[in-house]
Amino acid sequence: MARTQKNKATNYHLGTLKAKLAKLRNELLIEQGGGGSGGPSEGFDVARLGDARVALIGFPSVGKSTLQCKLTGTESEAAAYEFTTLTCIPGTMHYKGSKVQVLDLPGIIEGAAHGKGRGREVIACARNADAILIVLDAGKEGLNRHREILETELETVGIRLNQRPPDVTFNKKSTGGVRFSSTVPLTKLGPDPEKMAIQIMREYKISSADLLAREDITVDQLVDVIVGNRVYKPACYFYNKIDTITIEEVDQLARMPHSLVGSVHKRFNVGEPDEEDALKAMIWRYLGLTRIYTKRKGQHPDLAEPVVLSAVRKGTTVLALCQNISTQMLRDFNFAMVWGKSAKHNPQRCGINHPLEDEDVVQIVTKTNSQQRQDKNYQAMVQGFSDKYHKKKAEARKKKQGKLRG
């Protein structure tokens, strides 16, 4: 790709090369049993706890474990030699009534995505987290390159950092050829975007598909859409050990995007587990956490125990709140009364898709029995739940029988 001159004539060729590269990377990962499109992305086996999960990713000895202790109070061994941490150590960070699971992980190095060290498992963990905290040693030489290496390792396995999924619908078909339409002018895919799409799809042996682009996408984004299997994660950066550099250097690092500078040793921007500090605030922001206080009719809300929703998990709508409480609640939902920042007036009567904001108070009003009987959607939903239940049961039975036979 570097050798190809960039002009109109070579545009499609570059597209093809990008698709080939994505494909080869995937194959390599699958070959090594990694998290490619086919293989399972296992990682370390740690139960999911809390309202959201963040993974600590970084080179060896940048201070991930030291940081983990300060964020969560968990004893994760920290020492001056590299690869002190050899497995995944979970801990819980308590902040503003939320519980965030923080995973301390072994350090990774260049080539981690392809299985160097325990890189593959570490990166699989990042794929399964709700947000990634990239930890860097501010005193290390070649710091900017470190940041790039880590980003590349994560990109290689299909993790996209701080990007939105491209606004494109892509449907594979069995016949009919490729049809590529868009609602906006496409300026980044060369004079003939359809030809570009066909070139890329050829690498994946797709000959028929409908594509609809609602934004001006790049070739890389088009490849992502066609390849699929991409995950979009918020990521923030913590430059640790600023006690080892000059104030001018600190100033430069502090201006990097998505970044916070600090020192665990000197307690700059990182305090004790029960203190509110800048790092915890940043994690909270990147997870898009939202506290919702629920209340019963005629009673005060329970301010001690909010329901915490995350924008990067199930979202922060009334629907997500109901799902968080129980399926029963979701089934019986009629409307919600909402007090707080998201309400136009207090209280506002809202539907299931109403987006909530931090510290809103919500009272869910459920359907009365006679309403339930009349509501066709409700009946269909109950039927749906029961069908799903029976199907699952039948599958489990089959599996058990298969196992016995085996």
Ligand SMILES: Nc1nc2c(ncn2[C@@H]2O[C@H](COP(=O)(O)OP(=O)(O)OP(=O)(O)O)[C@@H](O)[C@H]2O)c(=O)[nH]1
């Ligand atoms: N100067 C300075 N040293 C620090 C700071 N934070 C951590 N360290 C030191 O950095 C060394 C490595 O810390 P660890 O927490 O073990 O680093 P790690 O990233 O978990 O390392 P691995 O598990 O081996 O990948 C230890 O000697 C820490 O005492 C800091 O803010 N300033």
Ligand SMILES: [K+]
């Ligand atoms: K270490």
Ligand SMILES: [Mg+2]
């Ligand atoms: Mg460690």
